[in-house]
Structure formats: structure tokens, C-alpha cells
Amino acid sequence: MQPDFMTDADAPALARLLEPASIAIVGISPDPRSLGGTVLGNLERFGYRGDIYLVSRSNAEVRGRRCVASVDALPPGIDVAVLTVPEAAVLDTVTALGARGTGAAVVFASGYAEAGPDGQARQDALAAAARRAGIALAGPNCMGFTNFRAGIPLTFESVEPHAASLGSTAPGVSIVAQSGAMANNIREAMIGRGLPIVHSASTGNEAVLGLEDYIEYFIADRHTRVIAVYAEQIRRPLRFLELAGRARAAGKPIVVAMIGRSARAREAAQSHTGALTGDYATAAALLGAEAVVVAPTMDELFDVIPLLLRHPQPSPAGPAFVTGSGAMKNVALDLAQDLGLELPTLAPATVAALKAVLPDYAVAENPLDYTTASMRDPSLLGTVVDIVAADPNCGSLVVAQMGGSELGQRDKARYMVPAVAHAEKPAALAIMGDDGPLYPVLTDAARASGVPFFRSPDRAMRAMALVNRYARALQQRRAVGSPATLPPMPAARAAFPEGGVIAEYRGKAWLVQAGLATPAGALARDCDEALRIARGLGWPVVLKAQAAALPHKSDAGGVAVNLADEAALREAWARMHEDVARARPGLVLDGILVEKMGERGLELVVGARRDAQWGPVVVVGLGGIWIEALHDVRLLPADTDEAQVVRELAQLKAAALLAGVRGAPPVDVASVARTVVTVGALMRAMPEIREIDINPLVAYPQGALALDALIVCDA
Known part of the structure; x- marks a missing residue:
């Protein structure tokens, strides 16, 4: 298991990586398309104001900047070094950087754990060298990172500054992904929505720094409000869960997309339960319980982030749905049922306010179809949304409407968009029609307002379902608080010192001590004893062969049910011994459990x-x-x-x-x-x-x- 590298005391090491005042590019080339050339081009494009040092064995200068021939010639104490050298040179370079007091390193090179056992050995050696030197190492086999707010792009991808992020003081999104492509995917989605991005980092093989280290840093970062994560393997689950609690306490939602739903579940460890708890299912359940938003798809991750960025502490109450279409109202009802979303009943004051402005034939309920009333009075668009948004029973709001003509879109931009933007709860605007044309008057108004904007009511509702699930998890964790003191429990080690699979009759006796109910019964070692037990219990009874090595008794003919009299019991007793002996030659039974036949339920x-x-x-x-x-x-x-x-x-x-x-x-x-x-x-x-x-x-x-x-x- 990979040991934890970062601790609270080590946080400055990660700060040197993500917010360096000095950077060295080791292995720089004049070719602007080379890894080192791309990193330098990025830094110049972003206007990086810190010190830049270049290391090249074959070039005295690159793009007018002086180069030194080796790491040994660098000044001591550089914050971060970006290694654009081949894998064969990485280990020696990291060791040399450690001797110069370098704080952090980014390793792009591949050929490590992803390449098999030999690569894993190389990665272990690299990690050990970095830890000995106190270097916060990103990678290997990573794309690097970009600090968009501070303008520090240390990635081999050619990247452009983002106007909404550079120098922004607005709370933003920080992204960490084990895949460089997925980090970029999330980043581009957030840019497309006009959201401020603070950091975007890829962790690669995580030889030293992993998802958890970046998440810890982002929790403490005052500029980060939402943390987006793409995970292929959570390597330190208990650490991740502990950080989830800290993020919850800090009011910072963590939104995670994980792979693994389609992977074959773990081999069943002697029981059905083992077969039902695969890696993904276990991770999703435990993360969700800690109020981590586990997004089933990348689309849902993209869609829920804008909502939580505006409202990181939502109400657990269900959403209100507002539309001008009776058909869409019915679609919303089906969607809510499929998503497990309760559509709350509107408060009496809300109903009264709606009746005062809507035609008599409009039904003031949730979902609300406000009909075509706004065609004559477009201001009604805003009035209706304002009334419903203020309803105390509803924790969020989805407004779904067609785009329509340029005049209709102008009306929506003037009245509906501001009303959605003013809602003091998570609110989304969905303009139906898929890729149907929208006029700049509407799209510009939506973008300027910051309203989470969708072309699909389905996506808006799925995102709101994740918001609702997150809010309910927050409420549940607040209600549970610290785990309750456990009641006295029967000692398992004392009861089962041998360990392994425990025979049913022994396990049941232990569960009874814990307060669970089991059928009345006892273990019999011969048929006459079984008959005495059965007479005491009353007919009908059940027989079950008992041995630790026979966990699945039915498969071996070790179960007989609904035995109504002595003759049936004697016959079942004899047949059971024959069947078990045939199925499991040499198996010695502890005996046969005789139990009262349970009622159907x-x-x-x-x-x-x-x-x-x-x-x-x-x-x-x-x-x-x-x-x-x-x-x-x-x-x-x-x-x-x-x-x-x-x-x-x-x-x-x-x-x-x-x-x-x-x-x-x-x-x-x-x-x-x-x-x-x-x-x-x-x-x-x-x-x-x-x-x-x-x-x-x-x-x-x-x-x-x-x-x-x-x-x-x-x-």
C-alpha cells in the first residue's frame, strides 16, 4: 500500500508545487512543440512573473533565455522543477534536485507502473528518492497541472489563459484527475460554462502525490469552493473519507466521477454479500454517505458543479418545476419518479399568489404549467418564477421553456433569466429544443447572470437530483455526527477463536447474543436426538447439515424443509447424510440443526x-x-x-x-x-x-x- 506523503505539516511542499515563485525546466529544447518548449511557451503566454531557469546539455540559450548545462548549476531552493527528460534520466535528476533543495518536481515521463513489474520497481525507486529528498513529486506519467488563477501552467499541453479565472477573486472550481485527458475534459466543460477555475491537475501514476493530497490542499485553499475529481482508483480510501468529512465541515462539495461500474464484482467470499459489494459499489456507497457527490456520468459531473458552486449548502427539500407546457409537466413527473426526487406540495401562500396572477384554468401545483398566459404579458415569466422560487417547501428550482422566436427569447432574457438568477436556492434554466437556434440576447443574458443553463430538462433534473442527494447526505451526517458509542457486543474472537467460516448453528447463537432473532432450534448428533428436539419445537421443522466447510448447504443436499412428522424426519435425516457424503466425500458434520419451520414472510x-x-x-x-x-x-x-x-x-x-x-x-x-x-x-x-x-x-x-x-x- 502506498504510504501517505502529505500531512498538515507538509502542506507548504504542495504550495511550492502549485504556486511556485521559481521554476526550472530540465531538458529544455528550442523546438516549440517539444515538451519543454511547450511548458516554456505556456509560461510566457500566461505572463508568469516568477523566475524561470532552463537546463539543457546542448543549448546555451532557448528563446533568448540562458540555459545551464546541469541541475548542479541551478541556484539552490527552486520551488519546482519540470522534468522533460527521458525515463532513464529521471531518477538521477530527482536525486540531484534534492541536493539543490528543490521543493517539488513534475515528471511527465512514462514507463513506470503502467509498464508492468519492472516499471513498478522503477516507480518505487523514484518515489523513495523523492521522499528522501523531501520533494513533492507529481507523476510520473502525468500531464502536469495549471494554476489558472495565478497563471502558472506547468503542463505539456498547449493551454490558453482563461479570462474568468486569471487573477479572479471569485470562488471557483479546482480539478484533480488521474487522467490528464479527463482533467482537461472537466476544465473545458467549466470554461464553456464561464466558471472560474482555480487549479486543474493530473496526478498520473501517483508515485508520491495522489488525489488525496491535492484535495487536502484545495480544502484549505480560500479560492476553491467546489472540488471536481476523476478517479480510476482511489488508492487511500480511508484518507479520502476523512478528507470528505473535512470538506463537508468547510462547506466545500467534492464531486467525483469514478470508473468501475462495469467491472466484474469481486469474487464472492463465501456468501451473496461478497458478490454484491464490488469496488465501485462500495466506494460509491461510502463516499455518498460522507456527502461526496458521486456523479454516474461525466455529463452529470459537468452539470452539477455550476449548481453547487452557487449554492454549496443546499436544502434537502425537493425541487419545484416550472414550465409553460402541460406535456413537459408530465415529463417532469416521470423524471422525478425515475430519479427518486420528491416534488413538494406548494405552500398555501404560494398557491394563493399564483392564483392571483394565473388564469383560472391554470392549476397552481408542482410541477407548475403556467400555460400561455405570458404571451400577452411577458413580465409574468419573472413573476411566476419569483413566486415559486420563494416557496418554503421547495429546496431547488428547475425552469424549462422553449426558446421560440427572437421576441420570445428577448422576453425570457428580460424577465425569466433574472428571476432564476435571483433565486436563493439552486436554480437551473433549461431551454428546450436540443440544438435548436438561440439568439445571443438570451444566451448572453444567461451567461452574464451566472444561471446554470441547459438545453435539456432531463440533464437539469439529473443534476438537481445529485444536488438533492448531496443535501440529504449533509443532513444525515449532521444528524449522525460522530459514530454512536457501540452497545456491548459478544466477542467474536472469544466465540470463534479458530476464525474462518463459522458453522450456521454457532453463528446464529452468537447473533442471538447481539439481540437478533433466529428460529427456535438445537443441534442434533443422531436421529433420535433430532426427533426429541422436533417434538419439543412442534411440527413442521427444518433440518440443516452443519459444518464450517459446508457454507452452502443446499448445493450439497444439506437442507430439508417442512417436515411434518417423525417419518418425514427420519427419511430426510437418512437422505441428507447420503447426499452430503456423495457431494462432499470425507466431510465430517458437526451435526444437523433442527429448527422450527418459520412462517412465510x-x-x-x-x-x-x-x-x-x-x-x-x-x-x-x-x-x-x-x-x-x-x-x-x-x-x-x-x-x-x-x-x-x-x-x-x-x-x-x-x-x-x-x-x-x-x-x-x-x-x-x-x-x-x-x-x-x-x-x-x-x-x-x-x-x-x-x-x-x-x-x-x-x-x-x-x-x-x-x-x-x-x-x-x-x-
């Missing part, structure tokens, strides 16, 4: 898995035979409280089953939530537990019963 799964990098994550969803077919589950952090579990259960595709369908009574959701919270508490209290899988947990109108349980501990 709604089968759910509750589980938890300890990710080696991210820590524990809890899963809850539709269980039984449906888990593999539907994968209808929600992933949650282990410190989730009952209220949050209830909210997550409502997001399941099968949520209607919880409320009862076709005459079935609703299930005891509170008992399910308590089970989830208990499982999370067990994972938090005992790091030796690797996995807990309760499938099914049968939920009833009163209570919930763990019919099967699998526990895996570290050996």
Missing part, C-alpha cells in the same frame, strides 16, 4: 463485508432466491442509523412489497432497520469479522427472523 438479505481498503459496508435488500436474479440492494456505511436505513429501504425497486401488496400486510420495517444497524455495529466493534450474511431475513408484520446466517472471521 418477506425474504430480505442483510449482510456486511469488510473491504480491505474501504472498511465495513452493510447491504440490505430483497433476499431469498431473488437476490441473485434482481440484485435489488442498498449499500450503506456501517455507522448508519435506523432512520437512514428506513429511507434506503424506500429506494428499493421492491419497496412496495414492504408496504404490503395484494392484501398482504406491511412488514415491520423498524425491525429490519434494527437488524441492519446491529450488523453494522458488530462490524464496527470487531475488526476480526470479515463478513456477515443473513439470507434470508424474513420480515413479518411484527418482527424479523434470521433464517440463515453465515459469518466469516479472520483466522
Whole structure:
């Protein structure tokens, strides 16, 4: 695992990288298209005012600037050196820079970890040399960075100054990406929206400095309000989560786009839960719980940033939707349902104010279709938006309208755009018609106002759904605060000193100590004992073969259900031993668990898995035979409280089953939530537990019963 390089005490080292007063370009060439030539051209184009030093073995000067022949000839204490030398020369150059007291280095060269084991060894050696020298090293295999606000472009991409960013005092966006192309992609999108950019950095292979180090710096940077991240691998997850908490406390949203949804999930570690918690799903769940905005697509990342830049502390209430089209009103209703967005009921005062200005046939509700009333009185566009924007029940606002004629667009520019801009909550203007023509009068007004502007109501609503999710996560973290003190828990290490997979009967006994309910039953070692247990329980009963080495009993014929009398039990007992012996020759059973046959109910799964990098994550969803077919589950952090579990259960595709369908009574959701919270508490209290899988947990109108349980501990 890569050790952390940056600490609070090391922050000045990163400042020397990102805001240097002196720069050396090592390996400069007169060719303006060379790496070094491009870096120098960028610095001159941006009007960099610090000291620039050039190192070249074969040139006495480049573009009228004197060169020195080696790093040893540089003055001591240069802030950052940009290495445009081949990989073979990088290690010696970094060592020499360390001897000169250089604070930071940018390494463009490739041929490191991305090239296989030998490249990884070269990268490890480079990282060690940089750490010994105290050099904050960016890269290798990176495109570098640009400090747009201060005008410092240390990248081999030819880049232009951005007028809205250079010297700006307005809060802006800082970008960090493990891909140079994606850093540029985000940057160009923000420039296209006229947003101020503070920093744009690519981290490459992250031999020393990683995403987390830049994020830490951006959190402390007074010019940064929103942090945009593109991640292919989060190498220090616990550090990332800790920084997410700091960003939340600082009121700075972090918006992340990650790859990995399509990657095959991790190999199941003896249970369904393991199969359901792949890297992406785990990361997205835990980051989202820490109020990191995880954008499913790059478009959604582009679209949510302008909203959060204007309103970094949004309300968790749902949006109001305003349009002049009855059809678009219906589209908005469908979109809201698909996105899990509640469209709040307008407050009585809002309804009264709308009725006073709209025709009698207009319905004052959310979504609002204000009809064609504005055709006669265009000022109504602004009046309606002002009224709805002030509604106390709505946490955000989406206004969707056609562009129309030049006169119509002029009216929107005069009345609608200012009203959206004045909204004291996240607000977006969507002008429908895709690539249909817009007149400068409207686009210029929207750009000048700073209103987040879309050509697609769908994109506007998806972005607002991310804002709403972020606001609810902020509210949840404020409600939870520090993790609650854990209740007394049964010691896993004392109960299972051998570790590994724990036989069901032992795992269930341990869960009962933690307060969970399981079917009445006992372990039998011969058929006569099984009969005595069954008579005490009452018919019908269930038989389950028990051994730590037999976690999936059904596959080996190790389960018999609904046994109604002694004859059925004797037959099942004999058949089970034969089937298990055939499927698993030589396996010695601990015995057979005899349990009271449970009543039918709604089968759910509750589980938890300890990710080696991210820590524990809890899963809850539709269980039984449906888990593999539907994968209808929600992933949650282990410190989730009952209220949050209830909210997550409502997001399941099968949520209607919880409320009862076709005459079935609703299930005891509170008992399910308590089970989830208990499982999370067990994972938090005992790091030796690797996995807990309760499938099914049968939920009833009163209570919930763990019919099967699998526990895996570290050996």
C-alpha cells in the first residue's frame, strides 16, 4: 500500500508545487512543440512573473533565455522543477534536485507502473528518492497541472489563459484527475460554462502525490469552493473519507466521477454479500454517505458543479418545476419518479399568489404549467418564477421553456433569466429544443447572470437530483455526527477463536447474543436426538447439515424443509447424510440443526463485508432466491442509523412489497432497520469479522427472523 506523503505539516511542499515563485525546466529544447518548449511557451503566454531557469546539455540559450548545462548549476531552493527528460534520466535528476533543495518536481515521463513489474520497481525507486529528498513529486506519467488563477501552467499541453479565472477573486472550481485527458475534459466543460477555475491537475501514476493530497490542499485553499475529481482508483480510501468529512465541515462539495461500474464484482467470499459489494459499489456507497457527490456520468459531473458552486449548502427539500407546457409537466413527473426526487406540495401562500396572477384554468401545483398566459404579458415569466422560487417547501428550482422566436427569447432574457438568477436556492434554466437556434440576447443574458443553463430538462433534473442527494447526505451526517458509542457486543474472537467460516448453528447463537432473532432450534448428533428436539419445537421443522466447510448447504443436499412428522424426519435425516457424503466425500458434520419451520414472510438479505481498503459496508435488500436474479440492494456505511436505513429501504425497486401488496400486510420495517444497524455495529466493534450474511431475513408484520446466517472471521 502506498504510504501517505502529505500531512498538515507538509502542506507548504504542495504550495511550492502549485504556486511556485521559481521554476526550472530540465531538458529544455528550442523546438516549440517539444515538451519543454511547450511548458516554456505556456509560461510566457500566461505572463508568469516568477523566475524561470532552463537546463539543457546542448543549448546555451532557448528563446533568448540562458540555459545551464546541469541541475548542479541551478541556484539552490527552486520551488519546482519540470522534468522533460527521458525515463532513464529521471531518477538521477530527482536525486540531484534534492541536493539543490528543490521543493517539488513534475515528471511527465512514462514507463513506470503502467509498464508492468519492472516499471513498478522503477516507480518505487523514484518515489523513495523523492521522499528522501523531501520533494513533492507529481507523476510520473502525468500531464502536469495549471494554476489558472495565478497563471502558472506547468503542463505539456498547449493551454490558453482563461479570462474568468486569471487573477479572479471569485470562488471557483479546482480539478484533480488521474487522467490528464479527463482533467482537461472537466476544465473545458467549466470554461464553456464561464466558471472560474482555480487549479486543474493530473496526478498520473501517483508515485508520491495522489488525489488525496491535492484535495487536502484545495480544502484549505480560500479560492476553491467546489472540488471536481476523476478517479480510476482511489488508492487511500480511508484518507479520502476523512478528507470528505473535512470538506463537508468547510462547506466545500467534492464531486467525483469514478470508473468501475462495469467491472466484474469481486469474487464472492463465501456468501451473496461478497458478490454484491464490488469496488465501485462500495466506494460509491461510502463516499455518498460522507456527502461526496458521486456523479454516474461525466455529463452529470459537468452539470452539477455550476449548481453547487452557487449554492454549496443546499436544502434537502425537493425541487419545484416550472414550465409553460402541460406535456413537459408530465415529463417532469416521470423524471422525478425515475430519479427518486420528491416534488413538494406548494405552500398555501404560494398557491394563493399564483392564483392571483394565473388564469383560472391554470392549476397552481408542482410541477407548475403556467400555460400561455405570458404571451400577452411577458413580465409574468419573472413573476411566476419569483413566486415559486420563494416557496418554503421547495429546496431547488428547475425552469424549462422553449426558446421560440427572437421576441420570445428577448422576453425570457428580460424577465425569466433574472428571476432564476435571483433565486436563493439552486436554480437551473433549461431551454428546450436540443440544438435548436438561440439568439445571443438570451444566451448572453444567461451567461452574464451566472444561471446554470441547459438545453435539456432531463440533464437539469439529473443534476438537481445529485444536488438533492448531496443535501440529504449533509443532513444525515449532521444528524449522525460522530459514530454512536457501540452497545456491548459478544466477542467474536472469544466465540470463534479458530476464525474462518463459522458453522450456521454457532453463528446464529452468537447473533442471538447481539439481540437478533433466529428460529427456535438445537443441534442434533443422531436421529433420535433430532426427533426429541422436533417434538419439543412442534411440527413442521427444518433440518440443516452443519459444518464450517459446508457454507452452502443446499448445493450439497444439506437442507430439508417442512417436515411434518417423525417419518418425514427420519427419511430426510437418512437422505441428507447420503447426499452430503456423495457431494462432499470425507466431510465430517458437526451435526444437523433442527429448527422450527418459520412462517412465510418477506425474504430480505442483510449482510456486511469488510473491504480491505474501504472498511465495513452493510447491504440490505430483497433476499431469498431473488437476490441473485434482481440484485435489488442498498449499500450503506456501517455507522448508519435506523432512520437512514428506513429511507434506503424506500429506494428499493421492491419497496412496495414492504408496504404490503395484494392484501398482504406491511412488514415491520423498524425491525429490519434494527437488524441492519446491529450488523453494522458488530462490524464496527470487531475488526476480526470479515463478513456477515443473513439470507434470508424474513420480515413479518411484527418482527424479523434470521433464517440463515453465515459469518466469516479472520483466522
